[in-house]
Amino acid sequence: MLKKVFLFKGILISFFLVGLIVFSSCQKAEKKKILIGFSQSTMIDPWRINMLEQMKDAVKEHEGEIDFVFTDGQNDNIKQISDVEDLFSRGIDLLIISPREAEPLTSVIERVFKAGIPVITLDRNITSDSYTCFIGASNFRIGEGAGRLMTSLLEKGGQVIEIEGILGATPTIDRSDGFHSVIDSIPGIQVIGKQPADYLREPALKIMEDFLQSQPRIDGVYAHNDEMALGALTALKAEDREGVVVIGIDGQKEAFESIMAGKLSATFIYPNGSAQAIEIALKILKGEKVPKNIELKSQMVNKSNVHLFYKPDSYF
Amino acid sequence: MEKSFGIKKIIKRIWERYNILLGLVVLFIFSSLVSGAFLTARNLLNVMRQVSINGIIAVGMTFVILTAGIDLSVGAILAMVGCLCAGLLKFGGLGFLPVLFIGLGAGLLMGMMNGLVITKGKIQPFIVTLATMTSIRGLAFLYSKGRPIVLGEETPSALLFLGEGYVGPIPVPVLLFLSVFILSSFILRRTVLGRYVYAIGGNEEAARLSGINVDFFKIVVYSLSGLFVAVASVIAIGRLGVGNADLGLGYELNAIAAVVIGGTSLMGGIGTVEGTFIGAVILGILSNILNLLGVGSFFQQILKGGIIIIAVLLSKRRS
Numbered sequence: 001m002l003k004k005v006f007l008f009k010g011i012l013i014s015f016f017l018v019g020l021i022v023f024s025s026c027q028k029a030e031k032k033k034i035l036i037g038f039s040q041s042t043m044i045d046p047w048r049i050n051m052l053e054q055m056k057d058a059v060k061e062h063e064g065e066i067d068f069v070f071t072d073g074q075n076d077n078i079k080q081i082s083d084v085e086d087l088f089s090r091g092i093d094l095l096i097i098s099p100r101e102a103e104p105l106t107s108v109i110e111r112v113f114k115a116g117i118p119v120i121t122l123d124r125n126i127t128s129d130s131y132t133c134f135i136g137a138s139n140f141r142i143g144e145g146a147g148r149l150m151t152s153l154l155e156k157g158g159q160v161i162e163i164e165g166i167l168g169a170t171p172t173i174d175r176s177d178g179f180h181s182v183i184d185s186i187p188g189i190q191v192i193g194k195q196p197a198d199y200l201r202e203p204a205l206k207i208m209e210d211f212l213q214s215q216p217r218i219d220g221v222y223a224h225n226d227e228m229a230l231g232a233l234t235a236l237k238a239e240d241r242e243g244v245v246v247i248g249i250d251g252q253k254e255a256f257e258s259i260m261a262g263k264l265s266a267t268f269i270y271p272n273g274s275a276q277a278i279e280i281a282l283k284i285l286k287g288e289k290v291p292k293n294i295e296l297k298s299q300m301v302n303k304s305n306v307h308l309f310y311k312p313d314s315y316f
Numbered sequence: 317m318e319k320s321f322g323i324k325k326i327i328k329r330i331w332e333r334y335n336i337l338l339g340l341v342v343l344f345i346f347s348s349l350v351s352g353a354f355l356t357a358r359n360l361l362n363v364m365r366q367v368s369i370n371g372i373i374a375v376g377m378t379f380v381i382l383t384a385g386i387d388l389s390v391g392a393i394l395a396m397v398g399c400l401c402a403g404l405l406k407f408g409g410l411g412f413l414p415v416l417f418i419g420l421g422a423g424l425l426m427g428m429m430n431g432l433v434i435t436k437g438k439i440q441p442f443i444v445t446l447a448t449m450t451s452i453r454g455l456a457f458l459y460s461k462g463r464p465i466v467l468g469e470e471t472p473s474a475l476l477f478l479g480e481g482y483v484g485p486i487p488v489p490v491l492l493f494l495s496v497f498i499l500s501s502f503i504l505r506r507t508v509l510g511r512y513v514y515a516i517g518g519n520e521e522a523a524r525l526s527g528i529n530v531d532f533f534k535i536v537v538y539s540l541s542g543l544f545v546a547v548a549s550v551i552a553i554g555r556l557g558v559g560n561a562d563l564g565l566g567y568e569l570n571a572i573a574a575v576v577i578g579g580t581s582l583m584g585g586i587g588t589v590e591g592t593f594i595g596a597v598i599l600g601i602l603s604n605i606l607n608l609l610g611v612g613s614f615f616q617q618i619l620k621g622g623i624i625i626i627a628v629l630l631s632k633r634r635s
Binding site: 040043069070071072074075076077078081082083085086087089090091101103104106107127166167168169173196 | 369608
């Protein structure tokens, strides 16, 4: 009996180790190529998965030149710090990182940068200048854009609900601050409710249902991303409330479809910059000069221009 | 015949006692073989530093689990203490030492509160700490107004030292982890508290009947867990330079994983902090080597789950 148990355990462990060896041999890098390491902050979010997928596509175009590894910070600053240390130990030639938060990741990125590894910060930057190039769009400016759009769509004023992303996260703060910097000075428009839905559709749906119960009049909804805007639209539809202005951010495929169907009022494309990051990485490694900061332009998409951006076969 | 039986018995006993350690050794050798980057002083010290925060929390968790309890609120306490310390430093105008003591005291107090509700309210630890996990997290968000409290340049040098500093080649968080571990090992092996923790976990009713003040010692154990979490929290904000209410989401599960891999029974009464130490290090090395090998993150999570099952199978005594 005991022997059998031992055998079983032995087989289990061997399977595990063989599996690991297979993995490691699959991943073995040839020495000649450049090794680019990408530290992603989380992979829960479709926008971030899309960022990685597009980066992999960009890497594929330079298959002979680049080896590519990535890590997943699992939405945890401390985990992401460890990831960067591990990538550094692995001997990457260049680090691309989308920091989960600026301040906590700054010190470890500084260490890598000062050891002579070029660093591209993507989407979110760090608080010091110890990086080679930052590529990203301005969430604050997108928030402003959403504020201006809301103001012009609610000419006669109105009551607005704001559905926020993850509390305390930089994009949430910037998307909110940008929006309020415009809307707060408009006397006719009031933000009558504000709740976080963590950038997820289902919590946004529930929050909107609750607001629809408690607020007799809602004229506009500003959601910090499309997922939440789509959740809010579902709740509005269930209550047969029509003519409510709903604005999202990100520009995901489903949001475009919703715009075409006349449901979502508008969205702002939030570009991820992953293809640019690979181009810039190659330039840096070839010794070419690159600008320190590259701001990606956002684009407002509504019914008038949605056909220009809608790609039925895109991931996101 | 008799002789071989004796040897078998000895081997079996050694296996039972040291199989977790053997697992660590195997993983270590394996990692050294498959990746040239693994076996360098800097990488190993990095791994130990990465392990420290979870390790300290897990050591506290070991006490709780040894009494057949569980503490799900550790991640939330980590966030609350972090926010409190950062807030007091930034807006409270207090110096580092008073803030340190307030932070540690707050951790202790929150743990004590868990213990009080569990013992005096006679509610299962799982339910109580599930509730406090949610409430304390909410309190942390309320206190920080949902925004990170950024210390940045204002981080006191002593705090920076605790999070990022070195003594010789050894990172300070590693030293703190070792201190907490050695202290706990001493408590469990050599003190009355240690003996009673095993007694309560082994058979609470019997412990009560033999005159042990079970409630008191349970409260002590949960307070200790809170205190250790506060130590981890100080390290975390020293490393991050930020107090944030979303710190340590899901850390209770990492800590429980380290305890379980270390051979401690969730039923209480059986287990050691030495096992937990090894469990935490195994998790740390696993994460490191998978990153060094470039194994995708989705696979990593699957493998980690697999390791937990294997570890528990290995440490199961007498099937």
